[in-house]
Amino acid sequence: MPTVSECAILAHHQVAPGHLRLAVQCPKIARDARPGQFAMIQVSDSLYPFLRRPMSFERIFEDGVTFLYKVEGEGTRLLARLTPAQTVSVQGPLGNGWPLECGFKRHILVAGGIGVAPFPALAEKIKQVCGKMPEVVLGARSRDYLLCENDFRRMGCTVYVATDDGTAGKKASATQVLAELAPGPGTRLYACGPMAMMAATSLIAEQLGIDCQVSLEAQMACGTGACLGCVVEARRELEGEKMVRVCADGPVFNAATIDWDRHRVDYDR
């Protein structure tokens, strides 16, 4: 059951330029939270900004959770100012979370930039429940913007790095590196990042006929399914003329259900 909790801030610090990790104490939310679910965070007591900000759980502990976010607008700028002496209102857990099935031979996590946010909790869960180490493809602008690389390595994951400028790992896109890993039958892909990157990942999965799960991001108002503001288009041939809610039907979707057509542009070119 989701709740709204006023949570103590345990830690809040920069992990890359313009990127922060927020750790909060919230036993009730942490107890119910699953990897891939998210919370709505109130960035300020003032009515401007008015809406909460949706953020995936990065890690889930016994009495708290962490979030990883990028400072992008007024809301995250205000959030970034909060210090461990303060509290923050957190609503959650919300959404469906990653599906967890141990039958797959390989689990490959494909992250683009801040899209890595929902993956540490997932990697931990796959390790814990399936006794298998996922492979992680980390895509970033440059070395300075690589997130969570050491966290994944510490867990025992094999990490493949792709940067736009070649300052770390391969000078390539995350999906180019993914293709080189030769995912075959029995592989499940999990992707989170820019829409074009997830569209490219879903295309690879489609061509290989393998399972692909994506975690989508959208502007949200309610986070609970009521306002219908965060929808994306489902694939017409499967669902008819249908919109799916990122907050309540997602944020994790089987990539095959999403209409990627208008997002498949200019990526990997």
Place this chain on the structure above:
Amino acid sequence: MLANVNLEINLGGLVMKNPVTVASGTFGYGEDYDKYFDISRLGALTTKSLTLKPRAGNKPPRLVETPAGMLNAIGLQNVGLDEYLAKKLPFLREKGVPIIANIYGYSPEEYAELAARLENAGAADAIEANLSCPNVHDARIARGAAFVAQDADKVALYTRTIRSATRLPLFVKLTPNVMNICEPALAAEQAGANAISLINTLLGMAIDPETRQPRLANIVGGLSGPAIRPVALKMVWDAARVLKVPVIGMGGICEAADAIQFFLAGATAVAVGSMSFRQPDAAARVIDGIEAYMKRHNVENIAGLVKGMRI
């Protein structure tokens, strides 16, 4: 300090144990919010707009945050009447909360059919006719939306047609995008509306200066949230001075103090809208706050606050 106060109202024939409902489209059909508070605490629950057939709504992006508020262009995505009756109604009836069914049609006859079928199915305790949705027209083609509620003659025609189809209390929801709110409000009253809902969203838009593209796929959307509260309050005041039927005030109500302003301006009931997005139990907090205010100010009956502005 009073020990007991009376929050009950009669809203154009609908008895409500307190004067607080929710604004259509901000609360779904209630089930999402019942996780956060017992929705039977509401004086009434107003549904998302229902159409005869299901609607997919507009393409995304459908919302963008703006200073102290938000723009939306949902485009009346809803489950349609049949699924409402089959899937949504049983939960609401089990909760026992009075239902204000908000309806949208493409002709007066469609509104009338919706109202009649809702009444026959025992699926509503009052009807709110949405004559003012800003988002059902494609702004790229239509070059600015047109609302039934911008034309007093059309308001009269639609209201009369719906009135003849149902005996349920009939509320008419109007748009603030008019020169003089009193004209459509009086037209609705004279055609048989039992209450007037004020206001729907204000038309607005936002552009991303980097990409030079509109923030909303529909280009134009409806502005809601605390940003519009002063406009809503003034329109409620304008309308309540000329109407005999009650006004349901809405527009940026975030807390009890905001609701009190609407009563003082002339509203008999209030609706909490976008604030539920930020604070899921906002409506319950408003109810508690109104009660506390009445005790503190020795107001025995909520009616004692209506039109109570001291000039």
